[in-house]
Amino acid sequence: MPQEVAPHRGLFPWRPWDILLAAVGAVAAIVFLVVALVVVWPPVATNLSSDVSDGTTAVPIGDAQASVVVPEGWVVQRSGPAVIARTPDGGLSVQLEATEGDAPEVLAALLESADAGSATVRAETLASGLRVVHADAADGVVYAVIDVGGGTVVTATATSDGDYRAALGLLLEGVRA
Structure with a gap:
């Protein structure tokens, strides 16, 4: 009797919702890094130039x-x-x-x-x-x-x-x- 093959799903299925969620996550990570740099960099730069x-x-x-x-x-x-x-x-x-x-x-x-x-x-x-x-x-x-x-x-x-x-x-x- 032939074996039935189960549908194979890859590591990251490329369906429209998966792509959209990945893009939103990437944008959120970039925005977080930019905001963190804007908030943190001025005091750090001041401390680097002071004694x-x-x-x-x-x-x-x-x-x-x-x-x-x-x-x-x-x-x-x-x-x-x-x-x-x-x-x-x-x-x-x-x-x-x-x-x-x-x-x-x-x-x-x-x-x-x-x-x-x-x-x-x-x-x-x-x-x-x-x-x-x-x-x-x-x-x-x-x-x-x-x-x-x-x-x-x-x-x-x-x-x-x-x-x-x-x-x-x-x-x-x-x-x-």
């Missing part, structure tokens, strides 16, 4: 006419010619840039560009002997300009989510010519 300060190494600002010794444990990141320093808790972020000019005039231009022209400007001499002029803007941003000599000034734009005035002062003390 933790040892508290003794001077970080050049701009074309090295000025530098800053960032307090130990702070995160230091380069952003073109600027240096961004953040406290270990991330509550204070300060962008430092070197430029040419007179400190009060540079501060006035910073305040004008930030629509904070009515801020009270204060002048102080740091323990390092350098002169600084600074002002608090209405939005909580602190603008400071340090005269490092030779017509070079360092601008500092500090944003924080609390009262970090002592930490900002510690960072500004580290600015050197």
